[in-house]
Amino acid sequence: MFDIIVVGGGAAGFYAAIQIAEHAPHLNVAIFERGKTVLSKVKVSGGGRCNVTHGEFSAQELVTNYPRGQKELLGPFHTYAPIDVMSFFEEKGIPLKIEDDGRVFPKSNSSQTIIDCFVNEAERLGVKILRNSSVKEFGRSKEGDRWRITTMNKHYQTKKLLLATGSNPKIWKQLEKMRHTIIPPVPSLFTFNINDERIRGIQGISTEASVEIPPKKRFPSKIDVELKSALKNESVLESEGPVLITHWGLSGPAILKLSAWGANILYKYDYNFRVIINWMPEYTTGSMELYLREVKEVEPKKTILRTNAVDMPRRLWINLVKAAGIDKDLKWGDVTKEKLQNLAKQLTACSFKVEGKSTFKEEFVTAGGIDLKEINFKTFESKIHQNLYFAGEIINVDAITGGFNFQNAWTGAYIAARAIVSK
Template identity: 80%
Template sequence: MYDVIIVGGGAAGFYAAIKIAEQAPHLNVAIFERGKTVLSKVKVSGGGRCNVTHGEFSPHELASNYPRGQKELLGPFHNHAPGDIMSFFEERGVPLKIEEDGRVFPVSNSSQSIIDCFIGETERLGVKVLKNSSVKQFKKNESTEGWQVTTMNKHYQTKKLLLATGSNPKIWEQLRAIEHTIVPPVPSLFTFNIDDERIHGIQGISTNASVEIPSKKIFSSKTNLKLKSAPKSEPILQSEGPVLITHWGLSGPAILKLSAWGARILHDYRYSFRVNINWVPEYSTSSMEGYLKEIKEVEAKKTILRTNAVEIPRRLWINLVKAAGIEKDLKWADITKVKLYNLAEQLTVCSFKVEGKSTFKEEFVTAGGVDLKEINFKTFESKKHPNLYFAGEIINVDAITGGFNFQNAWTGAYLAAQAIASK
């Protein structure tokens, strides 16, 4: 018999176990992990450095990074936010640093520092960690108001059950069986697969750009060309930030932000859509055209290909000049109005056809999970079943990249632990 069983040996599970054991040392706490190792997602996060959280200390600003969960997490972030998790690690001998982009990492630049801290704390506090313990079923014990948890070959009884299993379809199915609503999961945080001459051979280039995804209705399904008769419409998604050209297409913070906010829309599009890049966000097509006319007057004798007229990487400039139909020896003095407009358009409305997606590194994130309306966000307890709690990605919360998904895990685990320990 356990007082608390936590299903899932990841970030949320370990943090909750430690917080429960600290606040209520008399409770018998166990973590059930289905795999051979614990904290596997922590290990690969941030390229193996572990992006612990983000250095955003305003709850309102912090919550704005969550496409799903923004409203619900605002209150919890007032109770437990990045400053709290940073203090937790630093008080236990794991110094952290905030990098220029706001991401927080251990000074060691190794996720093993975080893993060692968690394992050391659970051992010190007497939390049992049961590996190779895949939960096959959990059901209410009506006589005790607790839960029965069944693994491959054993039944366990517990007073409180905390599910921190991440995106686990089998656990979601069991929750459906006890009348919880599960929002169907779709991928979030992914890069765009694009096969286009304009970005061939220049992988590794990163530059600040504005990115938009227009409504599919303004494109012909047969030709993928803009329909002249179609009315102009606002983009369905847009962001600005660094765009990274890769072997397979486009990535970088601006693209990843779009993939998070547009997770459901892009899933409905079956990951086949157009994306427009403005490589010089301070310009529109018309203002860029005017600027290029000025360049034509000033640099008349120079060849266009060798005159990088805007602040973008040189190899990208060369590819866009070629895409505008401009010959390599053409001088500014000799450029036609049509070609000059084409170049302005390539720079400001560079349209690419996206066909498919790629997972962003090993950090697979899904949009979907337990419906937020069925969770008490003061305690992260189920509104349908007493003594059942959730933490982490099992619920329908996800965020853009940068440590925000971990912060959701820490905050939910902390509030669930407080509620469990206080009872």
């Protein structure tokens, strides 16, 4: 018998258990982890450095990084914000740093620092960590005022249950049996697979660009009528920021942002769609053509391929010039209007065919989970079942990269923990 069982030995689970044990040391708290290791996602996050949060201290601005959960998280972020998370770690003896792009990391540059902190704190506070304890079933006990949890070969009871199991289909299925609505999960935060001569052989190049995904004109028959009508009026997906050319296609913050905001649409597209890159986002196709005409007037004797007339990586410029049908020895003074227009289009409206996706590193994130309408965001308690709480990716909240998904985990875990303790 426990006072509180936390299912899920990840970021949200440990944070909640520690907060409960700190504020109510008399309570008997346990973490159930299905695997033999805990905090595995923390281990790989931020390239192994653990991007604990983001240095955005305005709740109104912070929520704009959440494609799903933006409205619901505004109140919680006023209650528990990145500055509170940073204070938590600093108080535990873990100095942090805010990098130029706003991401917050431990100064050690090692996720192990965060893992050690959580495990040591949990043990110090008397939280029981039960590894290899996959939950097979849970529900109300016969008495009705407790929860009954069944693992492989044991049964447990608890007064309050907090689920922090992330994207766990088995747990979602169990919740559906208990009348909760689960928004079907789809991948978020992925890179685009593209096989195209224009970016082949120049992997590693990163440059600022704007990116658009236009709606498809035709949809597969499996897409329902309601989706068709919704998408007809929907504007294209847009993003701007660094675009990284990789061995398999395109990645970088601008692409990942699009994958998050367009998670449901791109799933419906079966990850086959067109993406349009403006490599010179300060220009339109028309204004770029005018600029290239000026270059033609000023530099008539120079070859186009060697000039690099715009501010972009040289290898990318060469590939785009070739894609415009311009010969390597052609001089600016001899270029035709048609080829100038082709070059302007390659620079500002470069269309690629995306055929599939790749997971972004090991930081797999899903869009989907418990319907947000069924959660009280003042307590992160279920509106359907008393003394059942949620935190982290189990709910239909996800964010772009930059520490925002962790911030959702910390905030939900903290608020749920305080609600549990206050009862």
